[in-house]
Each structure stands twice: as C-alpha cells, then as structure tokens.
Amino acid sequence: MNFLMEWRWMLAPMLACFILSITHVYLGIHVVARKVIFVDLALAQIAALGATYATVLGYDSNRAGDDLAVALFSLAFTFVGAGVFAVARMRKERVPQEAFIGIVYAAASAAAILILSKSPTGGEELKHMLVGDVLLVSLPTIINDAILYSLVGVFHIIFRRKFLAISIDSEAAQNAGINIRVWDLLFYMTFGVLVTRSVAIAGVLLVFSYLVIPAVIAQMWKDTIKGRLILGWIVALSASLLGILWSFYSDYPTGPAVVMMLASFLMASGVSYYIFHSQVRLRAAMNVAAMVLFGILFFGTLSHFRKTAPQQASAGVPVADLLIGELKHDDVTSQLDAISHLGDMNDPRIVSALADLLSRSDNEQVVEAIAEAFMKLKDSHAIPALNSALKRKNYDPFLKLTIAKALVELKDKSGYDALIDILKNADAGFARVQAIEVIKQKAGQDFGYNPERTVPENAGAIDRIERWQKQEHPAAN
Structure with missing residues (x-):
C-alpha cells in the first residue's frame, strides 16, 4: 500500500x-x-x-x-x-x-x-x-x-x-x-x-x-x-x-x-x-571487453588519488576554522562541502556560522544542507535561524519539509506548524505523505489523514492533528 x-x-x-x-x-x-x-x-x-x-x-x-x-x-x-x-x-x-x-x-x-x-x-x-x-x-x-x-x-x-x-x-x-x-x-x-x-x-x-x-x-x-x-x-x-x-x-x-x-x-x-x-x-x-577493462583500470587508478580531508592545516589552523571560513565565500560548491563536514563536527561556533549563512543565502541547496546539518547537530540555538528562514521565503514543499523536520528534531513547536501547513497545501504532492509520516511517528497515533484525498476531505484529520499539537505544545497557542 x-x-x-x-x-x-x-x-x-x-x-x-x-x-x-x-x-x-x-x-x-x-x-x-x-x-x-x-x-x-x-x-x-x-x-x-x-x-x-x-x-x-x-x-x-x-x-x-x-x-x-x-x-x-x-x-x-x-x-x-x-x-x-x-x-x-x-x-x-x-x-x-x-x-x-x-x-x-x-x-x-x-x-x-x-x-x-x-x-x-x-x-x-x-x-x-x-x-x-x-x-x-x-x-x-x-x-x-x-x-x-x-x-x-x-x-x-x-x-x-x-x-x-x-x-x-x-x-x-x-x-x-x-x-x-x-x-x-x-x-x-x-x-x-x-x-x-x-x-x-x-x-x-x-x-x-x-x-x-x-x-x-x-x-x-x-x-x-x-x-x-x-x-x-x-x-x-x-x-x-x-x-x-x-x-x-x-x-x-x-x-x-x-x-x-x-x-x-x-x-x-x-x-x-x-x-x-x-x-x-x-x-x-x-575489443569491447578490452575497452571495458581499460575503463575500469583508468577510473580505478584515478580513485587512488582521492584528496583526503586534512586533519590539521599546515599553519596549525584547526579544520573547523578552515571550514567555517569556507562559509564566508560566495562559491556554493565550497559552502556545500563545508556544511556537509561541519554537520559531523562538535564545535560551539558551528551553529552560529551556519545560522549566519542561512540568513543571507538564497540558494535552496545551501538552505537544505544547513537544515540537515542542524538535524545532526541537535543544538537548540539553531531554532531561531530555522524559524527565520521559514518566514523569510516561501520555499517549495520539499524544502519546507526539510526545515520543518529539523525543527521537530530540535523539539520546537513551529516545526509541527510547518508540517501542518504542508498537509493543507493541495499542491504539496509527495511532501504531504512524508509530513504526515513524521507527525504520526512523533505522536504515536494515526489521525486518519489520507494523502490520496483532497485537503477538504482531510479537514477532520487536520483538525485532530491541530488539537493534538495544542495539547502537546500549549505555549504555541
């Protein structure tokens, strides 16, 4: 099913x-x-x-x-x-x-x-x-x-x-x-x-x-x-x-x-x-077999020259400092590479550096990568930056879903608000399926929401979800 x-x-x-x-x-x-x-x-x-x-x-x-x-x-x-x-x-x-x-x-x-x-x-x-x-x-x-x-x-x-x-x-x-x-x-x-x-x-x-x-x-x-x-x-x-x-x-x-x-x-x-x-x-x-073998050897040989991430810069600068410095550049590829590594590190400066980039970047790949990094870091100091991102721009349902999931992982009520907004969006498509799965997993109950139905047909289920959300997060109301 x-x-x-x-x-x-x-x-x-x-x-x-x-x-x-x-x-x-x-x-x-x-x-x-x-x-x-x-x-x-x-x-x-x-x-x-x-x-x-x-x-x-x-x-x-x-x-x-x-x-x-x-x-x-x-x-x-x-x-x-x-x-x-x-x-x-x-x-x-x-x-x-x-x-x-x-x-x-x-x-x-x-x-x-x-x-x-x-x-x-x-x-x-x-x-x-x-x-x-x-x-x-x-x-x-x-x-x-x-x-x-x-x-x-x-x-x-x-x-x-x-x-x-x-x-x-x-x-x-x-x-x-x-x-x-x-x-x-x-x-x-x-x-x-x-x-x-x-x-x-x-x-x-x-x-x-x-x-x-x-x-x-x-x-x-x-x-x-x-x-x-x-x-x-x-x-x-x-x-x-x-x-x-x-x-x-x-x-x-x-x-x-x-x-x-x-x-x-x-x-x-x-x-x-x-x-x-x-x-x-x-x-x-x-001849074909020989060309295939040559291709395997060619790419296999090149793979041995993979550049490894430096454990320490030559001048003694910590890796975290180098990666945080990459966030200040305008090159999106460098930013994405730095974000992927910072999400696996433990440094109190990382959240503020990522939050700063999130506040000034309009690149949706960067925004998505930062939200995923915040999910890994599990630092509540990231909540204001994520909320600000949601309010600043009307992202597509899938990117909004990623930000909402990060907020939910950080135990912030606004993450559920964003998930409910996705459930109410008739154009959200498969994002509605994923949003209701997150809510069901966190709530431990099935509200009767069916993504195959229209939003008006799911009105009762959405109302039950909103009542549950008010009970679980009374400060939101």
Whole structure:
C-alpha cells in the first residue's frame, strides 16, 4: 500500500516523460535525417533565453498571471530562431548549416548567463534552465501540453509527406516543386512550439536527449521511418521508466537520471551494433571487453588519488576554522562541502556560522544542507535561524519539509506548524505523505489523514492533528 501511495506522486513525472518520448522521437528522426543535430539544443536554448529575458522585464514564471507572458516571450524568441535557421539553409552550402546552429546556441547560452549573472538567484535559474524540474510538474500542465502537442502532431500528420521529403532529400524535394524555405520555416516553428513548452518542464539537456538519442539508436538498426519510430519510442519509454525508478529510489534528480539512462541505452546499442556488424564477432567482443577493462583500470587508478580531508592545516589552523571560513565565500560548491563536514563536527561556533549563512543565502541547496546539518547537530540555538528562514521565503514543499523536520528534531513547536501547513497545501504532492509520516511517528497515533484525498476531505484529520499539537505544545497557542 505504501508503495502504491509513493508511486502515486510519480504519476505526473512519468506522464510528462512519456509524452515527451512520443512527440520528441518523431521530431528527432527529422533532425537526424537533416543532419542538424544541434538544432534542437539551439532552439531549446533560445526558448530558455526568451524566458530569461522575461525575468529581466519583471515577469516571474512561478507567479500566477506571469506564466503566460513568460511563455509568450519564449515562443517569440523561438520563432525568430526558427526563421534564422530556415533562412540559413543553402542549396549549395559553403558553410554547413550546423555551424550556424552551433553559433546561435553558443550566443544564446552566453546571453542567458550574462543576464542571470545579475540575478541574486542566477545559479538556481541556470540550473533549472539546463535540467528543469520534471518531478514537480502538475497534471493540469501535462494535460495542457498534451493538447498542444496533439495539435502540432495533427499538423505534421497532415503534411508529413512534405516534411519527410525535405528531411530525407531536400534537393529532390526542391526539384519536385516544394518550397523549401516555407516548409522549413513551418517545420522549425512547430518544432519551436514543442521545444518551448518542453524546456519549461524538463530543461535543455533532457529535451536534447529525447530528441537525439532514441533517433540515433533507431537509425542504427532500422531503415524505414515506421521502424525507426517504433524502436525510438520503445527506447525512449523504457529509458524514461528506468530513469524515474533510479531517480526515485536513489534520490537523484529525475531529469539527469533519465538523460544518463538514455546515454546508457546508446552505449549498449553502439556496442551491440559494432559486434553484430563486425566480420569477426569474437574479435569485436574481445575489443569491447578490452575497452571495458581499460575503463575500469583508468577510473580505478584515478580513485587512488582521492584528496583526503586534512586533519590539521599546515599553519596549525584547526579544520573547523578552515571550514567555517569556507562559509564566508560566495562559491556554493565550497559552502556545500563545508556544511556537509561541519554537520559531523562538535564545535560551539558551528551553529552560529551556519545560522549566519542561512540568513543571507538564497540558494535552496545551501538552505537544505544547513537544515540537515542542524538535524545532526541537535543544538537548540539553531531554532531561531530555522524559524527565520521559514518566514523569510516561501520555499517549495520539499524544502519546507526539510526545515520543518529539523525543527521537530530540535523539539520546537513551529516545526509541527510547518508540517501542518504542508498537509493543507493541495499542491504539496509527495511532501504531504512524508509530513504526515513524521507527525504520526512523533505522536504515536494515526489521525486518519489520507494523502490520496483532497485537503477538504482531510479537514477532520487536520483538525485532530491541530488539537493534538495544542495539547502537546500549549505555549504555541
């Protein structure tokens, strides 16, 4: 039962990945056939640049009413990019079209980084642009996107002969009287519509992987468009399912996990193709075994050069002082590394140093790491800093859950208040499951709260939890 309850919250990410698989494999076959592999990456980056530019003008994609404006900015930028790519195709190319596409991608990436460099949350925005957050996609968003993708799909089905003719042999298509520029523009514009929406939920890397990797694998093994479509769909759907499973049970980000699963499918396909089409298959298999052995030895050898944490600095400075000093730097990676070590140490200065960083950091990874460190330290002096963090910013339900759990471990009443707020949040998803489990564990009783029900249906259970909380923590009221 718990398994089914947990997986209920993975339904939306699964549906999102499956829809992306179905639509993007088809487009990927066109992309691979046209030999413009980076067009999807470039258009995805242009769409992300449009959304980034919208933030400069004061729009926020997470704010109700602004999300449509941000989407329109992305779409406008994408249409401009589609026009550039359509015009850039030359009948007798002196410069490959792929070169223009790569230049546009590099320029769009650089522009987005420059814009985000002036944003206080630029690092998080850049990360979201690259890897997205498919885990937090909602069912209404998926339904809306599915309708949009279906409309684009119908358009491509109706005019599939022209699109396929241009993708497979553009010169023959032009000789047959097809206006290449017009149909190229229509292809890239519809392509851009899908990419704009896909990047918003899945990020640039996952969109690129869905478009290219299944299509490349399919082209290895199949000669017909139908065969490539079917094999590409099988690969994309299988990699999506396995990637989500891996992400769920190993606590990795979903998007990168699916990308790595797609990449592993590509490696397995490449090895199989090499062996199957080799004149001497045994020798080919031995070559593959030798490469695998070399890889194991290579990484095994490098692992012996792992840098060990110094027990004492060369100048006699204690390790705790060095790590606390790292918290004052602006480098997030150094801060996260220092926090992970400080949480396992015993020094009265650690809590105040972490509290200071928590008060000035807007990086959600840093905030989460500090909350987890406070849970390990079990020092009540951390309570004011955690409470201040909860009030300062409206974090997503999972980060709010981590802060609440830290407060509960420190036996502070506000931790239960935060958990109850999560139970009342209809959009909290799987965080509601985890919040009620914490409360049940601490209370030693079942209040009848069912995360599968709506918030109004759980009103009685929430009321019982609040009455229990008042009895256990009367000072809160």
